[in-house]
Amino acid sequence: MTKPNIAEMKVLVVDDHMLIRCDLERQLKGMGCAHVEQASNVKEATDKMAVTPYNIIFLDWNMPGKSGYHLMQQCRQDNNYDGTAFVIVSAESEERYIIEALKAGATSYIVKPVAEGTLQEHVNKVIAWMERRAEKARQPA
Amino acid sequence: MDNIRDMKSFVSDIVGRTMADTFDTMFGRDISGWKSGDGLAGGDNQDICSRVTLAQGPVQVEFRFQFAQDLLLAIANESYSIDTLKLPIDAICEDMACAVANVVGSRVKAFLNGRGYDFEMDIPIVTGAQGDASNEDGAAHLNFKCRTPGGADAGILVNIRMQEQAARA
Numbered sequence: 001m002t003k004p005n006i007a008e009m010k011v012l013v014v015d016d017h018m019l020i021r022c023d024l025e026r027q028l029k030g031m032g033c034a035h036v037e038q039a040s041n042v043k044e045a046t047d048k049m050a051v052t053p054y055n056i057i058f059l060d061w062n063m064p065g066k067s068g069y070h071l072m073q074q075c076r077q078d079n080n081y082d083g084t085a086f087v088i089v090s091a092e093s094e095e096r097y098i099i100e101a102l103k104a105g106a107t108s109y110i111v112k113p114v115a116e117g118t119l120q121e122h123v124n125k126v127i128a129w130m131e132r133r134a135e136k137a138r139q140p141a
Numbered sequence: 142m143d144n145i146r147d148m149k150s151f152v153s154d155i156v157g158r159t160m161a162d163t164f165d166t167m168f169g170r171d172i173s174g175w176k177s178g179d180g181l182a183g184g185d186n187q188d189i190c191s192r193v194t195l196a197q198g199p200v201q202v203e204f205r206f207q208f209a210q211d212l213l214l215a216i217a218n219e220s221y222s223i224d225t226l227k228l229p230i231d232a233i234c235e236d237m238a239c240a241v242a243n244v245v246g247s248r249v250k251a252f253l254n255g256r257g258y259d260f261e262m263d264i265p266i267v268t269g270a271q272g273d274a275s276n277e278d279g280a281a282h283l284n285f286k287c288r289t290p291g292g293a294d295a296g297i298l299v300n301i302r303m304q305e306q307a308a309r310a
Contacts, residue, residue: 017240018228022221023167062243064264091247094254112244113166 004130006123007032009055014038014045014071015089016063020112024058024089027119042066049075054084056126058110061090061097069101076105083133085126089114149303152202152249153281156299159248160285163241168216172285172297189213189231191238193246193265197258199306202249204299205268206242212287212295213237239265245299 011033013024021038028036037052039045041063049057057075059068068088075081085107090097093111101109107129108122161173187210195202213234242265250260285297 017243018233018236019167019217019240026221062264091244093248093251112247113163115166 015060209295
């Protein structure tokens with residue numbers, strides 16, 4: 001059994017703020033993640049997603065134009081993204097937003113600003129989710 | 142639910158604490174020694190200003206942030222390699238100013254909504270140099286000092302305006 005390994009994962013960070021994208025990329029690379037790409041809006045993200053099958057997508061909720069939440073909802077209707085982890089990274093800290101995102105299929109939810117330890121915790125959560133999915137897939141129907 | 146005028150002191154306090162927490166988490170900078178002070182005065186041409194507004198019906202709470210460009214540049218240089226970003230310096234500083242406004246505005250919104258309000262927040266924008274708002278009714282001002290990597294102190298000013306528009310007859 002191969003454990004999901006962050007070093008081998010393809011990761012996309014979608015946020016309209018360069019500062020947030022660069023900070024997340026820097027932290028992810030610090031964890032050993034070699035393949036991190038950035039998109040500054042949903043259009044750019046969908047273009048990249050059409051070419052690369054990402055394992056984890058970090059998505060800002062509020063962005064000019066289409067929201068990250070909307071993109072995640074769309075992807076959760078599409079079986080091609082069943083194995084993709086969506087992590088909402090938003091400054092919205094109200095419980096109602098967190099519940100709404102998790103109900104809509106977010107694997108995890110991080111409130112900005114993102115401290116180093118916090119990101120690691122959520123990456124661990126994502127890896128545990130991937131392991132549970134792999135375990136389920138191995139069980140006989 | 143509190144009266145808008147009663148909100149002034151605790152909104153100032155939550156902005157102060159959120160700014161300090163944001164600078165610590167995002168940039169590893171201590172700006173915890175803020176104080177209430179004079180309004181945003183004129184502004185330097187080199188200053189970078191951003192604004193975000195919370196609104197609930199006729200009640201508006203506007204936050205205007207004014208950062209010394211040197212400070213934002215120094216932080217950006219230290220945290221990221223600016224050359225590799227291949228972006229104009231202004232764009233980098235404006236992005237940082239709006240990212241801070243977004244975090245602080247959202248945190249205040251969550252705090253107020255937790256007290257029974259139902260505020261919505263717009264997307265932060267970059268504005269020109271601020272006018273002097275020191276004498277405005279319902280305005281509060283916070284001054285922060287942040288040490289640059291060179292050892293100098295640079296200023297950050299936050300102007301908070303609370304307004305309640307009168308209902309039409």
